[in-house]
Amino acid sequence: MKRILSSVAIVLGVAMLVLAFALPTYVVPKGKVLPLDLVSTTGTPKTPGNLLDSGALASGKPVGDNKDKPECKGDNPQIKCFINKGLEMQSQRFTTAQEPSDKKVVTLEAGQTLFRTDKEEPKNLISASIDHVTLDRKTQMPVPDPTSSIELNAPALDAAAKEGKDEEVEASVAPFTRPGITYQFPMGTDRKSYDYFDMQILKTQPIDYVGEEEQDGEKVYRFEQTVPPTELYPALRERLEADGELSKGDKGTLAALRLKFPAKVWGLKPEEIKNKGSEGEKKADEKKDGENGEGEDKKEDLGPEVEMSRYYTVHRVLRVLPETGVLVNGSEEVFQYYAQDDEDAQRIFDNKEEEINNPTRTAVYFPGAWDDDSRAAQMKKASEGKEKLKLMGTILPWILGVVGLILLVIGWIAHRSARLASK
Incomplete structure (x- = not known):
């Protein structure tokens, strides 16, 4: 025995x-x-920012106290008259695993919304997107196949809005091969830069490791990224045209990214107008000469038509629990605004604080950071892993x-x- x-x-x-x-x-x-079975929900608290009200712009009705300003009276109020300053907004993101998923890959669906808190649904929507990306479960990186897709949604900026209808436009980006991380870092995150895919510019930019911090008693890695002023229209149009002709929803989405108004409506002085001598300006001058003919009342001189494109920049800060690669904290200072060209966009960016304090070209400025519940929930999940x-x-x-x-x-x-x- x-x-x-x-x-x-x-x-x-x-x-x-x-x-x-x-x-x-x-x-x-x-x-x-x-x-x-991956599921996560993150959001921001109510955060003051600036917003160009698309409905007010389309209807020609200045927002808030702007209506009392001299430049906001009459038939041709300036663009600045339709910008809400200090408007409270919130952002939410819900991420969950979807099909196709198996022992090798997992597909994530991330729905993100930005909304204003002073209105009820659906009038509160500023923008929304649904992002699909398939990741290799072992490397936590996107698979090298055209499986990523994006759906965009935003309030209409067309005749429907002018008529006071609460319509929205939807656009879908055809499936594409996607590099870079977005929602998950690799397990065993290194102290190095990673390519980060930005949903707005539809391409990757490096996000840099800047140091270690402590959050809830855990060691976390801090990563930072600043995307320089980038025009949104070209990249989005290229993606939308990848599956053929532009749909009505595609055109509606693109319409908000390039706006054309007379120089005075933009608040431009004659010396600030670029591309002088263009065909559009010549036509405007001819029209002006005709209107100033003998026996006719002189109309307000609004100057030439000036088209501006929307530019995007963001300062992004992410904190990661390195052992699991889970994001445990995040903030994004998003700034979108209209400019005549890259040089004009850089000038506005260099004087960002001035534009934030006195918005004249801003489409949206939102300095959002995760709320306490989001940080706690993500840290709990990361710590358990x-x-x-x-x-x-x-x-x-x-x-x-x-x-x-x-x-x-x-x-x-x-x-x-x-x-x-x-x-």
Whole structure:
């Protein structure tokens, strides 16, 4: 009986030692994969920002106290008259795993909305998007196949809005191959820069590691990125045309990215007008000369038609629990505005504080940061994943190794004493 027990102890000891070595070298690496039941919700608190009211612009009705300003009276109020300053807004993102997902890949669907808090649904919507991206569960990076797609939604800026109708426009980006991270860093995040895919400019820009911080007692990595002023229209149009002709929704979405108004409506002085001598300006001058003819009343001189394009810039800060790659905190200072060209856009960006304090070209300015609930929920999920990896990769192997070694020694001593007793 003693010999049997000693043999059992030796076998168990060897098995535990084998398992102790196998857990960190084989089992844990196999377990470092994205779950198939991934779900997360993040949002910002009510945050003051600036917003060009598309409905007010289309109807020609200045917002708030702007209606009392001299430049906002009459038949041709300036663009600045339709910009809400200090308007409270909120952003929300809901991310969940969807099909197709299997043992190798997981598809994430991320729905994001930006809305104003002074109106009820659906009049409160500023913008919305639904993003689909398929990730390799092992590397946590997008698969090299055209599986990513984006759906965009925003209030109409056309005749429907002028008539006071609460219509929205929808556009869909054809499936495309997508590089870079967005919602998840690799498990075992390194202290280095990563390519980050920006939903607005539809391409990647490096997001840089800047240091370590502590959040809720955990060590986290801080990453920062500033996207320089980038024109939105060209990249979006290229994506929308990838699957053929532009739909009505596509055209409606693009319409808000390039606006044309007389120079005076933009608030431009003659010396600030670019591309002078253009065909549009010549026609405007001809029209002006005709209107100033003998016997006719002189109309208000609004200057030439000037087309401006929307530019986008953002300062993004992300904090990541490196062991799991889970985002545990984030903030984005989003700034979109209209400019005549790249040089004009850079000038406005260089004087951003002036534009924020006295908006004249702003489409939206929103300095959003995650609220307390979002940070706590993401940290809880990240910490649980970290503890699971620590248990499987460190604590359990040590316990198994020590117990296995003890059993092996006890078994060997018992087996040796049993042999001596039998002699």
